[in-house]
Amino acid sequence: MAHYILKRLLFMIPTLLGIMLVSFVIIQFVPGGPVDRMIAELQGHGGDATARIGGSGGSDFAASGAQMTGQASQYRGAQGLDPAFIAELEAMYGFDKPVHERFLQMVSNYLRFDLGESYYRNISVLDLVLEKMPVSISLGLWSTIIIYLISIPLGIKKAVKDGQAFDIWTSAAVFIGYAIPSFMFAILLIILFAGGRYWNIFPLRGIVSDHWRDFSLFRLILDYFWHMALPICAMVISGFAGLTMLTKNSFLDEINKQYVLTARAKGLSEKRVLYGHIFRNAMLIVIAGFPSAFLAIFFTGSLLIEVIFSLDGLGLLGYESIINRDYPVVLGTLYIFALIGLVMTLVRDLVYVYVDPRIDFESRKT
DSSP states (O other): OHHHHHHHHHHHHHHHHHHHHHHHHHHHTOSSOHHHHHHHHHHTTOHHHHHTOOTTTTTTHHHHHTOOOOOOOSSTTOTTSOHHHHHHHHHHHTTTSOHHHHHHHHHHHHHTTOOOBOSSSSSBHHHHHHHHHHHHHHHHHHHHHHHHHHHHHHHHHHHHTTTSHHHHHHHHHHHHHHHSOHHHHHHHHHHHHBSSSSOBOSOOSSSSOTTGGGSOHHHHHHHHHHHHHHHHHHHHHHHHHHHHHHHHHHHHHHHTSHHHHHHHHTTOOHHHHIIIIIHHHHHHHHHHTHHHHHHIIIIITTHHHHHHTTOOOHHHHHHHHHHHTOHHHHHHHHHHHHHHHHHHHHHHHHHHHHHOTTOOGGGOOO
């Protein structure tokens, strides 16, 4: 198994390179980059934009804007600006170098976990990611754990009681949960429990109170879960339905197989048959979806929840970075998520072996 783990770790390197190459190439063709945005701000006499330009470019903007160069520019709104001024903007954002040189420099930096610095925030990308990560980890980790703790037992029970009253009534509840988007349920929770119209029980901002440093450890833990209760509930309600049905169908597929009938014929108890024989086979397909489920909740699934509950996490950070064309943050967060995804895939394979020792990845030729 150690040989397989080493092989997978080495395979992560070209995979990460491929992901970053594709992302880097796509970004080169996205219109409205940081230089375009800076020019637009300057054309609108944005004081903040002018202050960010070093040297004489900012102070000479009015004069350079009046100089008609007669040369075509690749940037919208740059007609009439001094080429030296445009070159200064490109140098400020690192666009004065060839594309391949910028990519190789980025790869070299990423290998040292130097993710660069945000264009529009006075902070490095790594520090920014680490600053936002506790919020997203809180949402993703607790939501995933609770979803699995609810869905797996419920799915097994539904498979055992297939067609009975318990299965019918719980299916209705599951389908209702599946039909309600998480953000709609979040709004309902705010209306009911966060001072929207009825009770004002839970807070609406942050993962801890502003004066949390004065709290004891026990009070801090209570305060943390007090803040996270509504966001986690909103994410769980729409996340457990699909996994519940997947677990049920997986167990139903195994229940009628020959090895189950043989185990029952030997006189084994139903509990021993269910958890000693069926469980390890039926759970493989559920485990296979764990990395993608975790990442979906960790990033895309938490975006609207972070916005609604004013939680400043990675989902909101990634969205704002794309809108603002903050390329170092976009590529840096993508690199972190790709790395997490690859590690989670390796963890999934290790859990495979733990659940079913018959699986041997080392014997595979591919």
